[in-house]
Amino acid sequence: xxxxxxxxxxxxxxxxxxxxxxxxxxxxxLDGLIADGFQLEAGDVxxxxxxxxxxxxxxxxxxxxxxxxPKAVELAHTVDKDPRLVELILRESSEVVRTRKGVLIVxxxxxxxxxxxGIDHSNVDQGGKDKEDMNQEENILLLPExxxxxxxxxxxxxxxxxGIDIPVMIIDSIGRxxxxxxxxxxxxxxxxxxxxxxxxxPDLAGTPLQTxxxxxxxxxxxxxxxxxxxGNEGCPVIVMRGLPYGRRNGHASELIRPREMDLFR
Amino acid sequence: xxxxxxxxxxxxxxxxxxxxxxxxxxxxxLDGLIADGFQLEAGDVxxxxxxxxxxxxxxxxxxxxxxxxPKAVELAHTVDKDPRLVELILRESSEVVRTRKGVLIVxxxxxxxxxxxGIDHSNVDQGGKDKEDMNQEENILLLPExxxxxxxxxxxxxxxxxGIDIPVMIIDSIGRxxxxxxxxxxxxxxxxxxxxxxxxxPDLAGTPLQTxxxxxxxxxxxxxxxxxxxGNEGCPVIVMRGLPYGRRNGHASELIRPREMDLFR
Numbered sequence: 001x002x003x004x005x006x007x008x009x010x011x012x013x014x015x016x017x018x019x020x021x022x023x024x025x026x027x028x029x030l031d032g033l034i035a036d037g038f039q040l041e042a043g044d045v046x047x048x049x050x051x052x053x054x055x056x057x058x059x060x061x062x063x064x065x066x067x068x069x070p071k072a073v074e075l076a077h078t079v080d081k082d083p084r085l086v087e088l089i090l091r092e093s094s095e096v097v098r099t100r101k102g103v104l105i106v107x108x109x110x111x112x113x114x115x116x117x118g119i120d121h122s123n124v125d126q127g128g129k130d131k132e133d134m135n136q137e138e139n140i141l142l143l144p145e146x147x148x149x150x151x152x153x154x155x156x157x158x159x160x161x162x163g164i165d166i167p168v169m170i171i172d173s174i175g176r177x178x179x180x181x182x183x184x185x186x187x188x189x190x191x192x193x194x195x196x197x198x199x200x201x202p203d204l205a206g207t208p209l210q211t212x213x214x215x216x217x218x219x220x221x222x223x224x225x226x227x228x229x230x231g232n233e234g235c236p237v238i239v240m241r242g243l244p245y246g247r248r249n250g251h252a253s254e255l256i257r258p259r260e261m262d263l264f265r
Numbered sequence: 266x267x268x269x270x271x272x273x274x275x276x277x278x279x280x281x282x283x284x285x286x287x288x289x290x291x292x293x294x295l296d297g298l299i300a301d302g303f304q305l306e307a308g309d310v311x312x313x314x315x316x317x318x319x320x321x322x323x324x325x326x327x328x329x330x331x332x333x334x335p336k337a338v339e340l341a342h343t344v345d346k347d348p349r350l351v352e353l354i355l356r357e358s359s360e361v362v363r364t365r366k367g368v369l370i371v372x373x374x375x376x377x378x379x380x381x382x383g384i385d386h387s388n389v390d391q392g393g394k395d396k397e398d399m400n401q402e403e404n405i406l407l408l409p410e411x412x413x414x415x416x417x418x419x420x421x422x423x424x425x426x427x428g429i430d431i432p433v434m435i436i437d438s439i440g441r442x443x444x445x446x447x448x449x450x451x452x453x454x455x456x457x458x459x460x461x462x463x464x465x466x467p468d469l470a471g472t473p474l475q476t477x478x479x480x481x482x483x484x485x486x487x488x489x490x491x492x493x494x495x496g497n498e499g500c501p502v503i504v505m506r507g508l509p510y511g512r513r514n515g516h517a518s519e520l521i522r523p524r525e526m527d528l529f530r
Binding site: 006009010011014098105113173176177179181182184194196213214218219220221225226227235255256262264265 | 271272273274275276277279363365368370377378438441442443444445446447448449450459460461478479480481483484485486487488490491492494500508509519520521522527528529530
């Protein structure tokens with residue numbers, strides 16, 4: 001491709017190992033970059049899948065250790081899910097938004113509206129060193145407790161090692177109200193804007209723009225998600241080079257519509 | 266960047282002229298590629314902004330020619346919008362989903378749930394050759410009538426000219442129920458899947474994936490939107506090289522959740 005300021009390159013690192021509790025993601029990324037022969041430059045951004053951040057931060061819960069409350073048992077019956085899983089979903093949430101058989105949509109304590117409070121079963125390695133133990137565990141992963149701070153820590157490690165300020169984002173995949181299929185969204189940010197306000201900027205014909213706010217970090221997240229793959233393919237760390245728009249110390253909460261502006265809760 | 270199968274490159278063409286009714290977008294793209302010194306290869310995909318497709322297809326309406334119905338006048342009062350604009354929104358829609366001062370969310374006849382039936386004022390050139398006429402027009406743009414077919418036609422032109430089958434997508438920017446900022450979504454597809462079904466594929470730990478369907482075309486759209494810019498920047502044609510997943514003759518309608526599965530209408 002011809003290169004220039006209007007080109008974005010998105011690369012999935014190919015040497016990221018399985019992540020375990022306590023792993024230092026910043027240094028694992030630095031090793032992965034070296035293994036791929038990739039040198040970070042000013043303007044590069046690192047994007048991580050939520051799962052590896054949750055694993056590194058020990059956000060694994062063994063379902064066999066969870067005792068569901070009566071409320072969870074009742075709701076589990078309505079939505080036809082494991083009562084222990086529903087118990088964890090309720091603990092992670094501030095509000096139940098919609099229920100239907102097979103569907104439990106909540107407001108996560110972090111503000112995101114999503115199914116099952118972002119908890120999932122998939123790609124959770126069984127953790128224990130004892131194979132026999134492993135078979136008796138049913139591990140699930142919660143979202144990181146404070147994803148913006150998780151990003152900040154990784155950004156600090158990368159900056160210290162390289163001398164370049166490298167913004168970091170954590171993404172997850174969510175469903176949408178009216179569209180099929182999941183898409184990547186940003187759940188943690190350090191060093192990038194969440195939304196970009198375009199209000200008042202004239203368009204090509206000089207008319208002030210109607211559509212005023214760009215969901216910048218979510219578009220970055222969707223682009224990264226495309227290259228992470230799902231299932232077997234698992235490439236949980238992405239490097240982007242050539243992202244447009246300036247930098248700013250944004251927050252994932254910028255992307256969350258305030259309760260009072262919500263027409264659909 | 267090191268190149269390989271895990272890299273996606275997204276390039277905004279820099280020589281696309283202002284588009285007018287009747288323009289042949291396929292040939293304009295071919296000229297733009299030449300002007301940028303870019304040669305299409307197998308695997309490349311072209312993504313267009315909805316606005317230029319609507320313009321080329323003459324989907325411009327002069328608001329001064331529109332007489333609002335009593336229903337439109339009443340609704341315009343509720344949502345505090347121009348009654349002529351509301352009249353056009355209603356003509357383009359099958360159902361009004363939510364109203365509030367400044368907000369009119371509908372189901373477009375094509376199935377998409379979006380604000381103002383996807384109609385906007387911005388970046389509509391005034392069309393007429395007579396400058397004096399232009400000042401009396403208030404032009405708006407409707408969505409293309411059949412975006413999948415629009416894509417197919419452009420794809421045919423590109424394939425005929427290059428001998429390579431080049432998938433084509435049309436995207437628009439929409440708001441979301443619970444998140445701030447607009448993101449690109451796919452409203453027309455030819456030669457790519459809309460959604461990708463991952464059900465049953467084992468993940469890294471061998472557990473069948475819970476999150477079963479990937480909103481593939483919408484992730485591609487968001488990535489493209491990032492490089493199109495908004496407002497002044499206007500780069501309405503994007504080339505992607507290195508998109509993952511196989512090809513299929515998908516439809517934008519795959520991404521629309523069926524009415525009976527909709528928990529939020």
